[in-house]
Amino acid sequence: MSVCNICGRLLPSEAAARRHANRAHPDKQPRCPLCSASATGYEELRRHVEAAHTEPQPRARSPEIGCPFCGEAAGGQLEEHVRARHGRLLGADTESIEQLYECPICGLTCTNIQILEEHVDLHLEEHSFPEGGGSGDLELAQQLQTEEDKQRRFEEEKREKEEFKKLQRQYGMDSSGGYKKQFLNNMEREVNRGRMQPFEYHKRKADMMECLAFGIDDGKTKTSGITEALCKYYQNENKDVRRVWLSAGVDHFHSSLGDKGWGCGYRNFQMLLSSLLQNSLYNDCLRDTALIPSIPKIQSMIEDAWKEGFDPHGASHFNNRLCGTKAWIGACEIYSLLTSLRIKCQIIDFHKPTGPAGTHPRLFEWILRYYSTDNEGAAKVVCTSRPPIYLQHQGHSRTVVGIEEKKNKALCLLLFDPGCPSQEMQKLLKLSSDGAGLKLLRKFMGSLKEKQYQIVAVDGILTLEEKTARCLASRILTSEKIP
Numbered sequence: 001m002s003v004c005n006i007c008g009r010l011l012p013s014e015a016a017a018r019r020h021a022n023r024a025h026p027d028k029q030p031r032c033p034l035c036s037a038s039a040t041g042y043e044e045l046r047r048h049v050e051a052a053h054t055e056p057q058p059r060a061r062s063p064e065i066g067c068p069f070c071g072e073a074a075g076g077q078l079e080e081h082v083r084a085r086h087g088r089l090l091g092a093d094t095e096s097i098e099q100l101y102e103c104p105i106c107g108l109t110c111t112n113i114q115i116l117e118e119h120v121d122l123h124l125e126e127h128s129f130p131e132g133g134g135s136g137d138l139e140l141a142q143q144l145q146t147e148e149d150k151q152r153r154f155e156e157e158k159r160e161k162e163e164f165k166k167l168q169r170q171y172g173m174d175s176s177g178g179y180k181k182q183f184l185n186n187m188e189r190e191v192n193r194g195r196m197q198p199f200e201y202h203k204r205k206a207d208m209m210e211c212l213a214f215g216i217d218d219g220k221t222k223t224s225g226i227t228e229a230l231c232k233y234y235q236n237e238n239k240d241v242r243r244v245w246l247s248a249g250v251d252h253f254h255s256s257l258g259d260k261g262w263g264c265g266y267r268n269f270q271m272l273l274s275s276l277l278q279n280s281l282y283n284d285c286l287r288d289t290a291l292i293p294s295i296p297k298i299q300s301m302i303e304d305a306w307k308e309g310f311d312p313h314g315a316s317h318f319n320n321r322l323c324g325t326k327a328w329i330g331a332c333e334i335y336s337l338l339t340s341l342r343i344k345c346q347i348i349d350f351h352k353p354t355g356p357a358g359t360h361p362r363l364f365e366w367i368l369r370y371y372s373t374d375n376e377g378a379a380k381v382v383c384t385s386r387p388p389i390y391l392q393h394q395g396h397s398r399t400v401v402g403i404e405e406k407k408n409k410a411l412c413l414l415l416f417d418p419g420c421p422s423q424e425m426q427k428l429l430k431l432s433s434d435g436a437g438l439k440l441l442r443k444f445m446g447s448l449k450e451k452q453y454q455i456v457a458v459d460g461i462l463t464l465e466e467k468t469a470r471c472l473a474s475r476i477l478t479s480e481k482i483p
Contacts, residue, residue, distance in 0.1 A: 049113065178324045179295045183208055183258030190257075208258070215297035217270060222292075223252040223425040227383075227401055230414070233431045234381040242409075244381055245371035246402040247388040250275045251292075252416045252425045259295050264397050265329035266295045267418035268390050269337070271399045275387045276343070276458065285342045285461055299323045302333050305340035309471050331392040331454040339470050344460040350453040358449040364411040367403050370457055390456035391415065393448075400455070404442070413448070414441045 035052065101116045102109050105123045110116040177185075187204060190196035211218045227249050234244045251274035253267045270292050276282045277290070293301065299322035306315035314332045322329070331347050338345045348366060355361040367389060375382045389400035402414035416425075420440055427437045462470065 176326065178299075178326055179258040179263075180208070180212060182260075182326065183256070186257040186260070211294055212296055215293055215300075217253070217292040217294045219292070221254045221256050221267075221422055222274075223254075223422045223429075226250070226252055226416075226425060226428050229429045229431065230402065231381055231383050233435065237431075237433050237435060240407055241404050242380070242407045243405045244402060244414075245368070245375060246381070246383050246414070247371070247400070248275050248383075248385050249278050250388050250399065250401050250416065252418075252420075252422070253292075254418050254421050254425070259326075262326045262328055263295055264418045265333065265392075266298050268397050268399045268416075269298060269334055271416055271418075272334075272388055272390055272456075272458070279385065279387070282343060282461065289341070296323060298337070299325075299327075301340075302329065302337050305336040308340055309475065310336035310340055311474050313475075330397065331390065331456050334390050334456045336474065338456070338458065339462070339467060339474070342462045342464070342467050343458055344462045344466070345456055345458045348455050348457065350455075352452065353449070355445065357446070358451075359445045360448055360453060361445060363448070363453055363455070364403070364413065364445055367400060367413065367455075368405070368411060371403055387458040388416070392454040392456075393450040393452065401441070411445065413443045414438075415443050416441070 100109055100111060101113060103116060103119055103123075105120065108119060110119055176182075184205065187196060187201050191198060191201050207218060227246055231246055234241060234246075250271055253270040253274075255261070255263050255267060259266065273286075273289070274292060277286060277292075302322055303320070306312070306320055311332055314336065318325075318327055335345060335347050350360050350363045350366075353360055354363075370389065371382070371384055371386055375384050375386075391398050391400050396419075398418070399416040400413055401416055404412040404414065406412065417440075424440060428440065431437050
């Protein structure tokens with residue numbers, strides 16, 4: 001910051017102060033600091049000083065000019081006054097008093113002609129400022145505000161781009177590759193850490209490439225027979241359960257090196273499909289899908305459903321492409337895929353909590369009706385022919401394989417989680433009498449407190465006409481909302 005030596009105004013820089021003096025004080029004519037002769041401009045003043053005053057000398061000063069040390073009026077006796085009163089301040093070199101010069105515009109005393117020249121330049125250069133200087137302040141403020149707004153927009157755009165890229169990575173929409181690339185990268189990492197031998201790496205790579213070529217899952221993450229083991233357990237043990245309904249047989253699939261972190265939707269579809277393949281009702285629909293498809297194959301099947309016209313809005317979200325990506329899928333993609341296979345299903349959207357503390361009692365009630373309808377009776381354990389239910393919430397999905405009704409009427413869902421490894425799931429094949437292993441499956445109402453849940457429930461097969469009608473309807477509305 002700098003101050004105008006004429007009016008005392010605060011300005012942002014020395015250059016600004018010079019421009020202000022030139023514009024705001026044009027009537028101040030420079031005068032010779034040695035003889036008080038007037039000049040029309042500083043160049044004329046400089047030439048006058050160089051011609052008329054080749055040797056430094058004290059100039060005659062007007063009575064109103066004060067001493068630069070004490071301010072007392074000295075008139076033409078400035079030198080004598082300073083020597084007498086302030087000689088000790090000057091030290092031995094008292095000749096330096098001859099170097100004092102006064103600004104002809106504002107009266108400021110300078111110690112030599114070079115400083116005076118620079119000081120007067122400040123006055124002369126300020127002439128480029130508008131009169132009054134007020135608009136200059138406004139222009140400066142507007143300029144600063146514009147620069148600040150520009151910087152803020154730049155930072156906001158940068159932050160938005162970074163967050164968008166983060167979301168792309170999180171939901172597998174970036175260009176980091178898909179199942180195959182992640183599988184190979186993770187195996188290489190295991191070899192580098194000494195957790196996998198090179199020969200095992202090459203064997204598993206060959207097995208993986210073969211499965212991908214045929215479009216089938218390698219079955220290495222599958223655990224079978226759990227629902228059958230649960231049926232036996234409930235019949236003999238667990239005294240606190242009043243009744244329990246179990247779905248038809250389901251195989252559990254968990255995430256592997258190729259889909260860890262993003263493959264839950266595909267793994268839950270494999271679980272659902274494993275149950276449908278055991279039911280002869282769906283043989284005609286699944287004649288081209290006799291074996292559990294691999295995740296890349298499921299991605300291809302969903303893309304085929306989009307090509308048929310199912311869920312164009314959802315397809316556009318993925319740019320009509322899943323193959324070669326780690327994109328997460330949800331209830332709408334499962335619905336489109338099942339319907340394209342002529343499997344009758346529906347999406348139910350529990351879009352807000354319906355109980356205290358953010359719980360969803362209507363979700364539990366709907367699942368109870370799904371399993372108990374047409375399965376009424378006095379039996380404690382009901383092994384139904386109903387397929388399992390696909391359960392989706394923000395960031396994860398699981399498979400509902402049954403529901404318990406406790407003696408106190410509380411409901412508890414039984415869930416297969418693709419995030420649970422097969423080593424843990426295999427413990428359910430030999431449940432102890434205390435049922436401690438069921439903690440892996442049980443989810444009471446207080447455990448499900450996400451803001452929104454969606455389920456996909458299968459209920460029969462579709463005719464070709466019904467499939468076409470649903471394809472058209474999916475372009476408008478794909479979910480029924482519970483009020």
